[in-house]
Amino acid sequence: MASKWLLVAPVAGTLGLGAGVGADRLLSAAGEAKQDLKPATTLPVTRVVLFNSGVGYFSRSGEVDGDARVDLTFPESDVNDLLKSMVLEDFGNGRVSAVSYDSREPVARTLSSFAINLNNNPTFAGIIGQLRGERIEVAVSATAANQPGKLTGTIVGIEKQKVPVGTQTTDTEVLNMWCAEGMRAIKMSDIQSLRFSNPLIESEFRRALEVLALSRDSQKKAVQLHFAGEGKRKVQVGYVIDAPIWKTSYRLLLKDQEKPYLQGWAMVENPTDEDWSTVKMALVSGRPISFKMDLYNPLYINRPTVEPELFASLRPVTYQGNFNGRAERSGADKQVFNYSLGLYGSKDAGVPAPAPAFDAPMPPTGGKAGGLASGTFADGAPALGKMRLAEVNDPAAEAQRRKHAAGTAAELVQRLGTGSVGNAATAGALGDFFQYTIDHPVTLPRQKSALLPIVGKNIEGTRVSIYNAGVQAKHPLLGLRLKNTSGAHLNQGPITVFEGSTYAGDTRVLDVQPNEERLLSYAIDLGTEVDPKAGAGKQKITSVKAVKGIVTTTTKVTEETTYKAVNRSQTDRTLLIEHPNRTSQQFKLVDTDKPAEDTPEVLRFQIALKASDTKSFTVKEERDDVSTIALTNGAEDQIRYFVSLNEISxxxxxxxxxxxxxxxxxxxxxxxxxxxxxxxxxxxxxxxxxxxxxxxxxxxxxxxxxxxxxxxxxxxxxxxxxxxxxxxxxxxxxxxxxxxxxxxxxxx
Structure with missing residues (x-):
């Protein structure tokens, strides 16, 4: 079924944009929404898609009848994400009318609009200094010298005076007032209270303080969705807002002569103030790029101030008439542009055409309309206004455009929330992401968390002992070479390992793609011991060459490390020795077996070690060190050294x-x-x-x-x-x- 849809873009206070809805219809829809007195319709959360990037996609759907209003509330921190991502659909004979929300001025701009500007935490004297010329009533402390209890007068200003304090002087702020008996100066420290005689100033002060108080209020903001149409039909709204990332934890059961069994759980949280009741849930393993943008606060830019040009007055100019009578204007002069209305048209045309839209496509040339060529105007400008008018008045083109827009929105929402039905959770690729679709509806009360099963399969794995001198100098670690044959992407998380029904240890795994192999280690192998011994190393000069007075010496450096391994247990071991990968240091292996695995950090050599057996394994590496010396008039000792080398030609x-x-x-x-x-x-x-x-x-x-x-x-x-x-x-x-x-x- 076709649907009318709306991609929300913010405007001041009320926003709305429907397919084929003109400006007059938009205003009419907004007016209808204001006059709607029907009770609001509730749209519960029906689908939740959580991501690993700190956001979640939430979909609400339900049934409305005729013109309807849906009231939603969101924390103020989510309003920007809501304005950036909200998608609305009206399935059936209806349309999205408008979305309204409480707009908000920036606090600093609001405060600056009052008679008393409370920005930047002004002082007592700073507040009074803003109201010069206002009448006030001041109560002065009884300890003030030569001052009555109350004074009434007009603020002249604030100044600083030098006041003696003991043997020194200090700066003191003084209020200057014009009173009935004349000018008076009152120390600010002597003022106990001050009232404004003007009730408007009192009101402005009180309202500014209320704005400050409300700016710290984190109450939720109301958002109203307006749908217009006839009869009962389904509507849907989806949006992306902040959400906790979903996490995973695994249990790995190891049994003799059986494949390891992997069980995975997803941990999800409902941080909202609304219960999730039988919602469809999907968990996406990926890192989509997400950002915040301030769309909620009204933004203002500074505009330049242009001074008007001033000209001296001129005497009136008179003109003589045309001897040959009134001149006939050309056809090009008849085509005019009404700058006041922003309309292209012709004096011979009945109705002026709309001004050309900058995003309108270039129309084809040919044909006449209203005395103008539909391709260009007389001055060569494209007749875009005529083209846009033709588009709006073409019912077939309008229906096709609405159908394409509705299909695009439905495809977007379906991609965010679809998934097939399977075991505990159905896993599937979603582009470059991976998605787990929970097969059964999820019910999760507000401010609660839940564990949801997503993996439960036997996988391939081989027991190994992993030795790395930097991790444990004496013993290797018991581990597993795991191959992800679960068919699903394994999200990073902790793994608890069990040997039969006994706890064996903990480990952690990073993201593992399907059919990818990864090593896990979960305990120290006390039955196996490894003793690494580094050789003395050798250095041998292999060549000496000279080019234009620069002598290059190549020295071959050889290093050896011998790993002696002892298996004192009663079971055979597959030992993996992790040796530092020094390829970046120009080392290469010589007279050494090829490693079983090669990673950027280590080379892994595999040794079969039977019970009660001892083996030694030597890793031999070489590299060429090249040094250059420029022969100068003080290089006599270097020359004698080179002459003494046997490797020199x-x-x-x-x-x-x-x-x-x-x-x-x-x-x-x-x-x-x-x-x-x-x-x-x-x-x-x-x-x-x-x-x-x-x-x-x-x-x-x-x-x-x-x-x-x-x-x-x-x-x-x-x-x-x-x-x-x-x-x-x-x-x-x-x-x-x-x-x-x-x-x-x-x-x-």
Missing amino acids: AGLKNKLNEALKLKGAWDYTARELNQVNGDLQRFTVDQDRIRKNLRETPKESEVYATYLKKLSEQEKEIDALTAKQKGLTADEFGARKKYEDFLANISD
Whole structure:
């Protein structure tokens, strides 16, 4: 049966949008809803779909007769989700008329609309300062200096004054009033009470306080659904709101020579204030993206203020008449756009067409209507107004559009809530999600929780002992390699394990897809012991290469870990050894059996361990460490180290030896230069000593002549050393450059 449906979108106070309902009909429907005095119809919850993402889909359905109103109440926190997701259907000869709810202004905006603005917790002085010019009556404390008991006057303002306190001064707020006897100043601390003479101000103050009180009220909000039509028919409303996630817990029964038996329970809660009576329930295992958006509070945006342009007054302008009489206007001038009404039309047309809708499809060209081409206007604009009018007046197109919209909504609701009938719960894929449909109606009182069976099947599983040194250094853990052959997606949750009728331990499982294998561990295996021993490790240089003065050394690092396992029990064991997976550290297995399982964190090696048996298993890993060194003029020790390696090629060794020779030649020249520099330094010091002695020695003395002779000889030697220094400096620079250039071009 076709249905009229409504996807709710918020508007201020009243909202409604029906297929093919015009603006005039929408207003009429809203007016009819206001005038409806019939008792409200009750729509009980008939279907609940819970998700793992903190939301739930709730469907209400029932029968209405004629024009009907459905009253619902929701916590204020759910109103935004309700406005975002509500879907309404009217099956039969009816339609969705409107949805009304109590709108609400933001508290800050409401408070700012009163004569006294109580936003931002104003002080006593701040409140009085807002009412300058108002008459008040003030009661002053008896301890106030030179003040009568009561004063009546007009508020002038609030100021701060310096008041002496002992030997210091402090700032005090003072109320300035205009009284019958003149201006008075009263300390705010001396005011015991204050009343406003204007009853409007008293009323505004009281209403502002009431708004503050109501803003903290978490009472439920009323939502009214209005349906219009004739006769009895079925209606339905669905919505998505906050709901506790449903959880799972499992029981795993292990028996010898039998398959493990898995029993799964879903834990659901009814946090609402309404009993769920024989509702159809489905549990979806998935993580749909869900978010909150503020659609309930009216939102305002700031608009720019534009100053009007001011022009100087002009003298009246007069115009002469047309010599040839009144000019005839062109056909294009006859086509007008009525900006005041927002209508396209023609002066020759009887009724103007509606303004073009921005979302209307582009109409085909051709044909005439009302003096205008249906494809374009005279200025080239598409005749969208004419096209939209034709759509509305076409009964066949309107019926087809309603049928398509109703089918889309019914398909959406059916996808959220359908499921087949099976055992305790029927499991099935729902796109990328997985759904459990509870086969029998569920009754759950308000504020109560329940356990619902969803899985009860034998599954495949193999007993194993799992050893991981990071979990338990000495003993492995008793476990099970479980294969999910239940045919259902297993949601994450705890598992309680029983050995026969005896409790064996607890474990936890993450989400397991059908036919996926997963390891479980539930107890310590005291009958098996594992002793891991790490070897000393080896390092060996495997190659030395040089490219443009950069020497690359490759060193092979080998590490070994030996696991010695002892089975002291009387039953055979399948031991899984979890070894760290170091692939990201460039390690690779060598001379080691391939692991049974490879995960990003560990490699699992499987060993069959008979009763009272002992085995050792060695994991050997290798990786290549590569280091690079740039040969510089200070790398002589590194060069000698590379030359001493047996792994170096003969060609590279010869080049490095040649580099050492060049380094030796550079060192020899540098030593010669240092010797000359030292001699020059020594002569400089000696000449300073001789000059000092000459100043103190008489010229007639014999020693004076000796000093002059020695000074003259040293000058000759300094000239010779200076020339030699210049040559050695050039030689040292050339030798160093030759050595550095040679190093930078060594390749082998």
